[in-house]
Amino acid sequence: MPAGAIAVLNAGSSSIKFALYDATPEETLLFRGQIESIGLAPHLKAVDGSGATVAERRWSDSKLDHHTATDEILKLGRELLAGRPVLGFGHRVVHGGTRFARPVRVDREVMAELARLIPLAPLHQPHNLAPIEAIAAASTVPQVACFDTAFHRTQPALAQAFALPRDITEAGVRRYGFHGLSYDFIVSRLRELDPDLAAARLVIAHLGNGASLCAVNDGRSVASTMGFTAVDGLVMGTRSGALDPGVLLYLMEERGYDAKAIEDLLYRKSGLLGVSGLSSDMRTLRQSSEPAARDAIALFVYRIVREIGSLAAALGGLDGLVFTAGIGENDAATRAEVAAGCAWLGLVLDASRNAAARGTISADPSRVKALVVPTDEERMIARYTARALSI
Numbered sequence: 001m002p003a004g005a006i007a008v009l010n011a012g013s014s015s016i017k018f019a020l021y022d023a024t025p026e027e028t029l030l031f032r033g034q035i036e037s038i039g040l041a042p043h044l045k046a047v048d049g050s051g052a053t054v055a056e057r058r059w060s061d062s063k064l065d066h067h068t069a070t071d072e073i074l075k076l077g078r079e080l081l082a083g084r085p086v087l088g089f090g091h092r093v094v095h096g097g098t099r100f101a102r103p104v105r106v107d108r109e110v111m112a113e114l115a116r117l118i119p120l121a122p123l124h125q126p127h128n129l130a131p132i133e134a135i136a137a138a139s140t141v142p143q144v145a146c147f148d149t150a151f152h153r154t155q156p157a158l159a160q161a162f163a164l165p166r167d168i169t170e171a172g173v174r175r176y177g178f179h180g181l182s183y184d185f186i187v188s189r190l191r192e193l194d195p196d197l198a199a200a201r202l203v204i205a206h207l208g209n210g211a212s213l214c215a216v217n218d219g220r221s222v223a224s225t226m227g228f229t230a231v232d233g234l235v236m237g238t239r240s241g242a243l244d245p246g247v248l249l250y251l252m253e254e255r256g257y258d259a260k261a262i263e264d265l266l267y268r269k270s271g272l273l274g275v276s277g278l279s280s281d282m283r284t285l286r287q288s289s290e291p292a293a294r295d296a297i298a299l300f301v302y303r304i305v306r307e308i309g310s311l312a313a314a315l316g317g318l319d320g321l322v323f324t325a326g327i328g329e330n331d332a333a334t335r336a337e338v339a340a341g342c343a344w345l346g347l348v349l350d351a352s353r354n355a356a357a358r359g360t361i362s363a364d365p366s367r368v369k370a371l372v373v374p375t376d377e378e379r380m381i382a383r384y385t386a387r388a389l390s391i
Contacts, residue, residue, distance in 0.1 A: 004087040005030060006382045006391065007077060009131045011066060011092070013123060014038045016131060018046075018073050019378040020080065023087050023391050027382055031080050035069045042069065046076060054080065066130035073131075074138060089135055089143040090385030092181060092377060094124035094230070096147030098172060103150070103384040106132055106143040114145065120172065121229065123267060144385040151180030154220040159314070162228070175232075177214070177224035179206045185380040186324055186373050187219045193359070197369055200319035203311050205304065206375065207334065208325035209237035209280065213304070215311035223314040225307050231266050234307060235300045237280035240270035242303075272296045282327050282334065301334060305341030318345050318368050323361075324375040332357060339370060 003023050010017040019032040031054060033046030042064045046055040055076055064072075077086065090103075095117045104110055111132065118125045132143055152160075160175045162168075183204050190198035202216045211234040215222040225233030225242075235241045243266070251257040257265070273280040276296035278288060285293040312318040321342065323335055332354050339349040339362075346367025353361040362370035385391075 004085040004391075005081055006088055006090060006385050007086045008090045008378045008381045008385070009070070009073070009092070010378060010381070011127045011131050013127055014040070016066065016069050016073060017378065018077070019382065020077060020086075021379070021382040023386060027379060027386075029379070031077075032378065033076075035064075035072065038064060038066060038069050044072060044076070046080070066127055067134040070131040070134035071138065074135070086141050087391050088385045088389045089132075089141060090381040091128065091132055091143060091145050092148065092381055093128045093145045094148045094178065095121040095176070096145075096149045097176075098153075098174075100145070100147050101150050101153040103144050103146040103388045105388055106136075106145050110145065111136075120176075123263075124230065142389055144381075144388045146181060146381045146384045148178045148180045149176045151184045152177030152214075152221045152224055155222060155224070159223045173228060175224070175227040177212075177221065178226045178230045179210070179212050179214070179224075180221070181377040181380045182206050182324065182375040183214045183216065183221065185376055186322055187216060188380070189373050190322070190371075191219070193373070194369075194371075197320045197371075201312075201315040201317055202320045202322060203308050203315075203318060204322045204324065205308075205328050205338070206325045207234075207304070207323065207328035207331075210239070211236045211241075211300075211304075211325070211327070213307050213311055215315050217315055223311055225311075235275070235296075235303050236271045238268050238271045238273045240266045240274070272300060275299055282331055286331070286333060297334075297337075301337045301341065304338050308338070308342055308345075312345060320369045320371065321347060323370070323372045329357065329372055329374050335361065335370075335372070342368070 006021045006023050008019045015034055015036040015038060017034040020030040022028040022030060029049045031046055031048055035042055035044045037043055042059040044057045048054050093114060097117045114129055135143060162174060186204050187198060199218050204214045204216055206212050212224060212226045214224045231239045233241050248262055276285055276293045278290060278293055279285055285297055327334055335354055336349055339347050347370060348363040348366040349361055350363040357372050360371050
């Protein structure tokens with residue numbers, strides 16, 4: 001009988017991505033897919049390892065929530081695996097707080113601790129935990145929580161600190177950093193692709209609808225642009241990124257914003273969407289002739305370049321820049337614009353390599369090596385799940 005499988009679930013606010021891998025050292029992808037538009041008009045699509053569609057379904061009933069969506073994924077998984085057992089479920093959990101610095105097998109105590117972290121990530125953590133609860137109610141298969149914050153627990157204390165009274169910081173208000181599973185995967189790939197660079201001073205640019213940068217030295221996180229929450233740092237699709245807190249006081253005092261209105265503004269109405277007034281999608285903005293679309297792109301790039309300078313200072317220099325995630329992997333124009341802004345660091349792109357969008361994209365004389373490396377958070381979760389369960 002074929003080997004068992006590792007199932008991975010990556011739950012967002014309105015979607016659940018899933019993947020099934022062979023529980024073997026090769027980590028062969030068997031199937032992957034997602035249910036999107038949960039709560040509106042849910043749509044499930046799954047493909048096999050070659051990308052061929054193997055299942056597709058739509059629901060007109062918007063009452064499908066994260067728990068019932070997980071049930072649908074479990075049902076589909078059983079059909080696709082055709083009797084092959086699932087040996088473990090791995091989950092992306094945004095926040096691990098100060099306690100969880102590595103993946104952990106989930107039990108009641110762990111679930112209680114993760115629930116206590118909901119105030120630190122109220123827009124993400126409840127959705128991450130919902131599939132774990134649904135699976136625990138339907139199965140005895142072990143589950144593993146893998147944390148977006150864990151990779152950054154190696155940062156120096158100064159890099160994690162806010163200049164706030166100690167009673168606040170000791171209660172857990174500090175810079176945590178996110179996208180850690182993506183950064184961890186990129187480091188592991190670089191060890192295969194370019195071991196010397198993997199041991200050097202890097203900035204990894206995870207540029208997608210959510211965007212951040214991470215300074216990495218010898219494979220360890222040194223500093224990151226995201227802080228206490230995933231709204232800090234760079235301009236994102238609909239998130240503002242770094243903002244003077246005085247702006248929030250102004251909005252509260254002069255415009256009557258309450259906490260809910262501020263949350264909606266920072267997370268859903270700002271970023272590329274807010275500046276352009278058009279779209280949060282970089283592809284749409286690139287195709288637009290509207291001046292506001294160009295302004296949004298320019299601000300997105302400017303903030304990336306400025307933060308790369310900050311992280312280069314934290315590293316004491318820069319040897320490599322790695323682009324990943326949706327925009328980083330697919331938008332050659334953004335890569336070229338960022339590289340032009342980093343020319344002072346000695347970064348020079350090769351135009352034809354940049355257009356090819358894989359591997360090294362810097363010119364041979366460039367003092368800073370630039371690469372495009374596709375990320376795979378689900379594979380990283382599967383890998384960690386297998387290790388945690390000794391599979």
